[in-house]
Amino acid sequence: MTDTPKNAPAPCPVCGRPMVRDYRPFCSRRCADIDLGRWFTGQYRVPAGSDFNDMDENHTRRVDPDEEVG
Template sequence: MTCPLCAKETDPAFRPFCSKRCADIDLAKWLSGSYAIPSEDPEDIEEALNAALNEADPPKKPH
C-alpha cells in the first residue's frame, strides 16, 4: 500500500500514511475543510449563506 499523499510505502505506525508529516498534512486538510463536498442543494446554500452572514454580523440584543 502506498501513502495517499506522496505515494511512498506506508509505515505501519502511521498507516495509511508513510510518516507523521503526511498524516498531519491530511489532518490539516480535514480541519480546513479542503475535503468538503460542495452542495448543489439550494436550501443548503441558503442556510450556509445565512449562517455566514449571521456570524459576520450577529444580531444585536436589545438593552
C-alpha cells in the same frame, strides 16, 4: 501496467511513498498531519445527504392528529 505484489503496502495517500505500519495509512507523521490539516481547512468534505429544507412538500405526508392510525 506494473505488477505489484498483493501483500505490498499501499502507497501513502499524501505523497505516494510506501505506507509505514506505525502511521497507517500514511508513510510518516508529517503526511498524517498534512492530511489532518486538509480536513480542518475544508479541502476534504464528506457529501451531505438531502437537506430537509430542500424537500418538496408534495412528497411529504402530513399526519392529522385526529386521524386514526393503525
